[in-house]
Each structure stands twice: as C-alpha cells, then as structure tokens.
Amino acid sequence: MAYSFKLPDIGEGVHEGEIVQWLIKPGDFVKEDQAIVEIMTDKVTAEIPAPVSGTITELNGKPGDVVKVGSVIAVFDQSGAATGASASTAQTSKPAAAAAGATESVNQERTNGNRSNVAVQERPASEPSSKVLAAPATRKLARELGVDLSQVAGTGPRGRITQDDVKQTQGGTVGQSALVSTTAQLIPMAAGFRAKGERRVPFTGMRRKIAEHLVKSKQTAPHFAYVEEADLTKLVAMRDDLLPVAEEQGVKLSFLPFMIKAVIAGLRKYPSLNSQIDEASQEIVFKNDYHMGIAVATDQGLVVPVVKFADQKSLFALAQEIKALAEKARSNKLALNDMRGGTFTLTSIGSIGGLFSVPIINYPEVAILGVNKIERRPVVRTIDGQEQIVIRDMMHLSISCDHRAVDGSEAALFIKEVIQTLENPARLLLGEGL
Helix, strand or coil: CEEEEECCCCCCCCCEEEEEEECCCCCCEECCCCEEEEEEECCEEEEEECCCCEEEEEECCCCCCEEECCCEEEEEECCCCCCHHHHHHHHHHCCCCCCCCCCEEEEEECCCCCCCEEEEEECCCCCCCCCCCECHHHHHHHHHHCCCHHHCCCCCHHHCECHHHHHHCCCCCCCHHHHHHHHHCCCCCHHHCCCCCCCCCCCCHHHHHHHHHHHHHHHHCCEEEEEEEEECHHHHHHHHHHHHHHHHCCCCCCCHHHHHHHHHHHHHHCHHHHEEEECCCCEEEECCCCCEEECEEECCEEECCEECCHHHCCHHHHHHHHHHHHHHHHCCCCCHHHHCCCCEEEEECCCCCCCCCCCCCCCCECEEEEEEEEEEEEEEEEECCEEEEEEEEEEEEEEEEECCCCCHHHHHHHHHHHHHHHHCHHHHHCCCCC
8 A cells, every 4th residue: 555655844834845865765664753854944954754664665856855845755655564574674774863863853744644643853953864973964975975974983073974074084185176076967067068176066955045045035125234333342341340250150251142132122112123024914013022043153054043032031141042052053953943933133243353244134033233343443532521542442233124114213223222232331230130
C-alpha cells in the first residue's frame, strides 16, 4: 500500500522550507518517527520524521529545492512493514543522532487522509544527522569536494568539523582552483562562458533565506533614514564604573543593554515606531510589549534573536540574555521561538568601525536602529559661558523607518529622546536594580 507523505506545518506562519539534505534514499526501509529529511525554515533546520513505517519508493526534491507545506515530499510502500529483515535494515539506516540532536518537538497534523499526529523534531541548524558533527554548509562543501566526513578530524567545539577542516583534509588545503572546478559543475555558466579565477557556490540555505527576507522588506516598506550623533561621555564613565560590579556577578556588560533601555524610553513616547502594518487587514498594529531584536553576525549569515519583554528586565539581566542568545546564534542553536515576535530591532556594527550605517528594516517591524562606533574626538562645548574645544566620546545613531507608519519628524524626535536618555544615563537606573 502506497502512502504519500506531505510536508507538515513546522511552525506558525511557515509556508515553505528548503531541503538541506535527505537522511534516507529510495529503497531504504524506515520506521515510523525515524528522521528522513532536514528542512530549513526561518533560518532554523528541522528534522522531519517518517509518519509511517515502510520502504521509500519516491523522494521529491533535491538539496537546495524549496518545497511548499502540504506538498508530497516522499512516498512509502507499507507492504511488509513489520518484517524482521526490514526492521533490521531500518536500524542500520537510521541516523544515530536523530533523537539526540533534537532540541524541540512539536506535534503537527498529517495532511494525507487521516488526522493523526506527526512529530517534527526541530534542532539547531548545525546539529548533525549522523555521528559526524558538522553544519549543513560544511556537509555541502564536503559533498562538493568529495571528502568523507567520517575521515575528517574536527577542530570545532565538541569535535565539530569546520569548513577549514574539510579543505585541509587528505594532506593539505584545497586550492582555489579545486573549488572553482568542483562548484562550477553545480552551476551552469551563462552562454558557456567561465571566467578564470572565479569561485561559484549554490545560492541556497541561510544566505538565500536572508536575501528573501531583505528583498521583501525593501520591496514592501518605503525606507527612509535619519542620522544623529550622541555624546556618550557620561555613559562610558557609568559603564566603566559598573564593570567591576558586573564581573563580580558573572555578567559581561556591553553598551547594548543601555541602548535597549534608552530605545524603550523612546518607544514609550513615540509608539508608532513599536508597531507593525497588518497587510491583510490594512491596519497599523501598535504593540504594547517591547520585544527587542538583536542582530547577530554568524558564519551562516545575519540572524536576529529576540529579547522578550525587555522593558521588564534590568541592565544586568539584559546583558546576560543578550550574551546567551548571541552564543546560541553563533553555535546555530537558535529555535524558531528565539527569533519570533520582535517589535523593534537594534543592529550594532560599532566594533567593526565606520561612521554610520543605513540598515534594512527587519520586516514586518517598522524601524531598526543602527548602533555605531564610539569615538573620542574634539567637539565644541560651552563651558562657563565660553565655547571650548573638548574631547568627548561621540557616536552616531542611524535609524531606518517604514514611511507608511512613521513620519520623518517622529523618527527625529524618537532619536532625540533616545539621545537625551543616553547622555543622561542616570535615568536608566531609576526605579530598578542592576
């Protein structure tokens, strides 16, 4: 008896997913709940388990393909599903880490015939589907170079295999020309032309997800930007005074918690920047909660985990949560819930440099704040009635807004409010502990 398995709902609002890799092949016998495919959605990879036991007769889609929720991804032959030989085969083909690598399990409806449940095991994007610890991008590179990951010694955390490990295996680093010749087989060149010195890789995975999200933001929201500078001399001094206290409590205190507190003060006064546009109902939805997205750069691309109810947390609590989310992001352990529900986003590139940035809005939010570098430089200040040149800690704040929901004057006044709070940081400590 043939059973057509449709891609189930993996999470609220998820309509499609990208096939990262199949964990089985046609002809394999699999048991019910055995992981059969890795699907990436919203920058998180999920292992999809088999809804029934049976022999795989058909797989629809290859790695890199995008499949819709509800479309048939595999066909099972359920005849002879309970035979001992088949069960033995299932044991050898089942990935050893399918259960151990799961971080979250949610019940989803089976979309073919009856309405019983299918368990979708969500797991970090970097967790393996076999005994080998390697991220999907690393596995893809290994396949392109013909490298057997089981023969590679991993140098990453917990023995995880990195892309450099793959390139350096079998007696040396894989050269640029080898990468060019290998990946060129995967992507046809226009009109047969192939430039020398190029390296081409498939535009798939997280990078494509990020691109799709950014393109939707730019095509949907009419962006405008506003930039102003802030004198953070007092804030720098306050943070320096708090560093020993923070260290005693095991807290790494960056400037971001201060920025979040100042942003929330601004959002309370100018709530249009803490809103979203409901495209379906054509309504502006003003958010009463303050869930702050924090952009984090990872090896796989930029992700935005969310600090929920940030207004209810102290500076030290914010610092601890930011650090924990950043570590989860860089180790590809974020769950879908970690990146959902944001109402406003901050992106900080100050550690890299540059005067200011013009970030793209994290749609469907309506504003994003660029936090730039703090630089000591001479400025003119009036002291005792006279203008003097003094050295101050200065920083540019740059905000991008959706002009459908936010006017330029609102953005300017919001930034003014944020700056007033940052320039008078004692306000940040009023009425709360550290």
